[in-house]
Amino acid sequence: MGLTYANMPLDRCSNQRKNKRWLTSEFNHQDTLFCVINDGMSLFSHDNNFTPIYLSKAQLDSLSINSCIYLGKGAESVESTSVRSMFTVNFEKLRFSSQEQLLKLGQWKNLREATPNLTVLDASIQALAKALDYWHSTHQYCGKCGNVSSSVEAGHARRCTECRNMSFPRTDPAVIMLVEHMFPDGIARCLLGRQATWKAGMYSTLAGFVDPGETLEEAVIREVSEETAVVVENPQYITSQPWPFPASVMLGFTAVATSTIIDISQDDIDDCQWFSREQLADFYAETKTNNDETTQYRIGSGDSISSYLITAWKNKEIGQY
Numbered sequence: 001m002g003l004t005y006a007n008m009p010l011d012r013c014s015n016q017r018k019n020k021r022w023l024t025s026e027f028n029h030q031d032t033l034f035c036v037i038n039d040g041m042s043l044f045s046h047d048n049n050f051t052p053i054y055l056s057k058a059q060l061d062s063l064s065i066n067s068c069i070y071l072g073k074g075a076e077s078v079e080s081t082s083v084r085s086m087f088t089v090n091f092e093k094l095r096f097s098s099q100e101q102l103l104k105l106g107q108w109k110n111l112r113e114a115t116p117n118l119t120v121l122d123a124s125i126q127a128l129a130k131a132l133d134y135w136h137s138t139h140q141y142c143g144k145c146g147n148v149s150s151s152v153e154a155g156h157a158r159r160c161t162e163c164r165n166m167s168f169p170r171t172d173p174a175v176i177m178l179v180e181h182m183f184p185d186g187i188a189r190c191l192l193g194r195q196a197t198w199k200a201g202m203y204s205t206l207a208g209f210v211d212p213g214e215t216l217e218e219a220v221i222r223e224v225s226e227e228t229a230v231v232v233e234n235p236q237y238i239t240s241q242p243w244p245f246p247a248s249v250m251l252g253f254t255a256v257a258t259s260t261i262i263d264i265s266q267d268d269i270d271d272c273q274w275f276s277r278e279q280l281a282d283f284y285a286e287t288k289t290n291n292d293e294t295t296q297y298r299i300g301s302g303d304s305i306s307s308y309l310i311t312a313w314k315n316k317e318i319g320q321y
């Protein structure tokens, strides 16, 4: 099934959603479902199963099509979405009566908290809704003239009410890389770092945003050098993952180090080390239930591409060594 958040079951209907007649008919259809986002959080059932709550239009009092964002239409094979269309709407856009109703139906949770309980399909739908909602909430004004912009094209663009400048949902590319090296003792090791704010013992692959005018491969080489002073070559693309926390796509790479001395003094990471496969076998993945503060080494939660890259390298599925 691939990575978490990367299993979109919905057809985005990119061409149809610009057709107002078609969009209105989908909006008014009795089977259409609405996903509500409140301050970046999604609505889940009150119990600990965190079942995502999708609502019908009838459950949302006086909903306006202009305040909704079209997500897509479910493929017939996907049971949870049938062939119905799905929209997302921001909680603030709802009438008070609907808001009160929603609070009785469920609880607001950060997506990553609920993810371990979600199907891969629901996780992908929620990620899309969260990403689009975030973009709208942070792009209310025209970047060119500063006047108010309004949502157009079913929520997939915004147009300035004054100068007509169009803007589109942005996704910030970030590279994330599993750096490996074959040491003189014949043992291959990978380079993992941690930030001071993370739970004790947690390590992750290095990552960073792509600069303007830079290739992804250049970003891999630069980021590793900036963070650790380790020199790498031959970045190889592996896979990608939508990461709406808040607005990225993570581009996973492997790279081979040509130097091994680590210097973190020029960056803000807390620690960085080389780890062999044997050492990685003692790592365990962080889960919601595992909150002890012991210094057992661990990798981040299973929903991230970082844990995917580390596990795949440990199992010799990726990398040169």
Ligand SMILES: [Zn+2]
Residues within 6 Å of the ligand: 142, 143, 144, 145, 146, 147, 160, 161, 162, 163, 164, 165
């Ligand atoms: Zn403008």
